[in-house]
Amino acid sequence: MKVLAIDYGQKRVGLALGDSSLFLALPYGVLQRQNDELLLEQLSKIVSAEGVDTVIVGEPLSLSGQASKQTATCRAFAEFLKTNLSVAVEMFDERLTSKRADMPRSAARVRSRDELAAMFLLQDYLDLKARNK
Numbered sequence: 001m002k003v004l005a006i007d008y009g010q011k012r013v014g015l016a017l018g019d020s021s022l023f024l025a026l027p028y029g030v031l032q033r034q035n036d037e038l039l040l041e042q043l044s045k046i047v048s049a050e051g052v053d054t055v056i057v058g059e060p061l062s063l064s065g066q067a068s069k070q071t072a073t074c075r076a077f078a079e080f081l082k083t084n085l086s087v088a089v090e091m092f093d094e095r096l097t098s099k100r101a102d103m104p105r106s107a108a109r110v111r112s113r114d115e116l117a118a119m120f121l122l123q124d125y126l127d128l129k130a131r132n133k
Contacts, residue, residue: 001053004028004046005122007094007114008057008074013039014114016122017050023130025122027115036077040084053087058094058121092125 005025007014013033018025031042047055057078060070075091082089094117 002051003054003056003122003125004043004050004052005056005092005118005125006043006058007118007121008077009033009114010073012112012114014112014116014118015046016115016118017052018122018126020126020129023126025119025126027119030112030114036080040081043081044085047085047087055081055085055087055089056092056122056125057081057089058118059091060094092121094121 001020003018003020003025005016005018007016011033013031015028015031016025017028028046031039033039043055046052057074059074059078060068078089078091
């Protein structure tokens, strides 16, 4: 099953693509967010072109697990995708993915923070699926 992860932001949207049979997530790029309708169009093309079965949207919670204004925004975006995409859409806890993306790195430096955060989000999701098999 192919999975697309989304690190949803007000300006940029990080993407990662992975396969649940391989348990591997790879950075896929960054989209500049102008509005959700245009973003939906771009995501629909990616879902179709890559044969994506599931879309994961990062759910930004505080370290204590509390929701914030950004959490509500991401949840609303996930609901928008559920209504408008023809694949499953899930939320997944994205705590610390941006912090991990900011950690010193060498070759990964060419990747954007948003793209790496999406990759860490997806890898966490795939790892959880593997443990629960």
